[in-house]
Amino acid sequence: MQPRSVSIAVTGSGGAGVMTAGKLLLDLAARAGWYGMMARSFGPQIRGGEAAALLRIASHPVQNPDDRYDVLLAIDWGNIGRFASEIPLHGNSLIIADPRRGAVPGILLGERPRVAEVPLADLARENPHGRANMVALGVLAALVGLAEDPARERIGQMLAGRGEDAVGGGLASLRSGFAAAAAVEDPPRPGAPPADAGERWNISGNEATGLGALHGGIRFVAAYPITPATDVLEWLAPRLPSLGGALVQAEDELAAINMCLGASYGGTPSLTATSGPGFSLMSEGLGLGVASETPVVVVDVMRGGPSTGIPTKSEQTDLEIAVYGLHGDAPHVVVAPTGIDDCLHATQWATGLAEALQTPAIVLSDQAMGQARAIIDRPAIDAAAASRRGASGPELAQYRRYAITDDGISPAAVPGTPGGEHTADGLEHDEYGTPSAQAGHHFAQLDKRRRKLALFDYGDRWADVEGDGELAVITWGSSTQVVREALDRAAGQGIRARLVALRLIAPALPERMAAALAGCRRVLVIEQNHDGQLHRYLRGHYHLPGEIHAWHHPGPLQIRPAEVLQQVLALAPRKQEAIG
């Protein structure tokens, strides 16, 4: 039997507590043995704007939203129209509405969902310290089949620091919610949780990115706040010093990237995190990292673009600037995590690549992963990341920082090493680092910087390659989870197809791709942006076999598994052909 999940949207004005209710619901479900995830959608307001906690509770690991929401609980209707399109419902969806907040807005009623009225505010007011979001939590916890006692225990713990009145109010509201839910008929229920629950983690993509950075050896971070990357920086701020590192808040992104280059020149693996606008400002610094061969990691948690765009909502829209945004021939590394848990592995890996290849590595995360939490199996931590090639012994006798080597990687002396004194330079230079405008030096250094990326052994992590069949779906980033779910459904209909989720966006590895696509007759490229940036990139750098189809739409609308499935079914060979 196909494992079932329940998708729940909790909406309300900012300050109504929807994120708190959503996080607690996810936490309670996780404690009871379920998997799940929670994404967030915000309006632009600093306080009081619309907000939605978008949950999915499942008997199997999930890191992407489903097609539609089974439950929409509105604490109020403030500005619901602005993001109703992000919360598609179906004919058996259940809207839980507080009659005091007025009629259910017509924009939600297109699929004729069921409506259950629960007087959230009135029930909260039965206790002077009650809260409507705790009533909502009780309703939702009861609907999905969570037990009340563990919920009471958890709420009690959470509110203990706020005094007895707060605990009493919270628990009274929770009880009211559980009681009110009893009147709701045919509640949607997730499949039973797996019996063999091992250790699970409750982690957001941005937290996983931070943890991956620490595992990769990052010990210096320069930070300039920007939505939706700030969480990465705030998570790292108190933790870096506990490992002997440091975080500096920079005056702007120009400073942030250059601080990182300075710290990295000193031998300390360094990282900054930003989003599109800040990333644009870092372009010149990234080019300096390429030319001076200074490792640095830049995490771009993508949001809607261009320009200021949609700061609070997701879009896979910076692939082209990440790959092509530097002037000159500037080979560097671009890595994209394929899910919330992979933010950990991909960031750790990118840090190792930056250090080993002495070049910038860009990590393309996005708001959908970064600000979403998932319940994941405890991730296996990779072995220590690759490190920078130092300089020693005879190399220091007549030290050449940019020595032409077979593998393109030169010994990097860090300050403090006697004999390794040199001036790193963004000017073209000879092997010693002495500035040079000579054609021969330019050719040699360009070749070397390209060669070190081309000859490196990236192992199997360059892409997730799964399945078989004559149709291959190529995707990247947060769309990976959606495509994987769509292909699982296709498999349920007897359709075989391959998944190639590119983790290493740059450099391109045409031979690895050719092997992954051997025997394919059709390729479908899926991504969440308007212009099809991955599709264009693939066309430029890879030989793709057979017919090539691209399907993409911009954020902030999530790509849904059913949308991908529809594309797959349109391209998949008929059953007998697939079997034959």
Place this chain on the structure above:
Amino acid sequence: MSATAPTVKPRDYKSAVKPVWCPGCGDFGVLNALTKALAALSVAREKVALISGIGCSARLPAYTGVYGFHGIHGRALPMATGLAVARPDLTVVATGGDGDGFSIGGNHFLHACRRNIDMTYVVMDNAVYGMTKGQASPTTEADWDGSSLTPEGPGMDPVHPLEIALAAGAGFIARGFSGDPNGLAELVTRGIGYPGFAFIQVISPCITYRPEQMEYKHRIHPGFEPTADRREAFLRLMDDDYFTTGLLYRKERPVWRPVAADAANLDSIAAAFRVQAAQ
């Protein structure tokens, strides 16, 4: 650093790379002063890092035999900041010019003064963009008509870097002259010794695009005596003719430090993510 290394000479801190500077450029004097200061301090070559941006003066690190990074226009201070935070064992000196430091990099100058990381910033000020062949810089006089980019002059009053440094909170503020390498070496030595951000403006003539600056040697005069009174320092700057040299202001201020935190390890950090199963 060792006091018992009498054999260290300024030339030990120079490299064999021939400067791109024009004959007679003030920056030669700054290079001499800097190497004299390093020799006076007997600091090990591998423990010094010179960080620069872009411009004639930003070429300086390559002409030394210490560690250096010739970065991008305007960003010497952030790079030096990152290095100094990550490697507090090093002597970090940022060098550059007036365009690099006060125009494209002006924001970083403000915040470096505020942040007070232990490093020294030597700005070779010639009131012109020399590398791009003679345009007005932020310290150029409003009516200087020597550039076809601004044929009637920049039309703005010049910035006064010492006033900016004092207003932004710098605790070590000095002015030197490239034509007085010994005096400048003394200022650099004291700047390196200052525990925090030390700013030294160096009047360093451009004899190619501002040949009239050859007359500076007649206008330069000593006069600043160090004060720790900020009001007094402001008053002196109000009376300044912009050619007074010496240490204007020296006051020790709290140096920026990373957040203090109890030691942890990656397992203990990750423990916060663990789901507690309900009993």
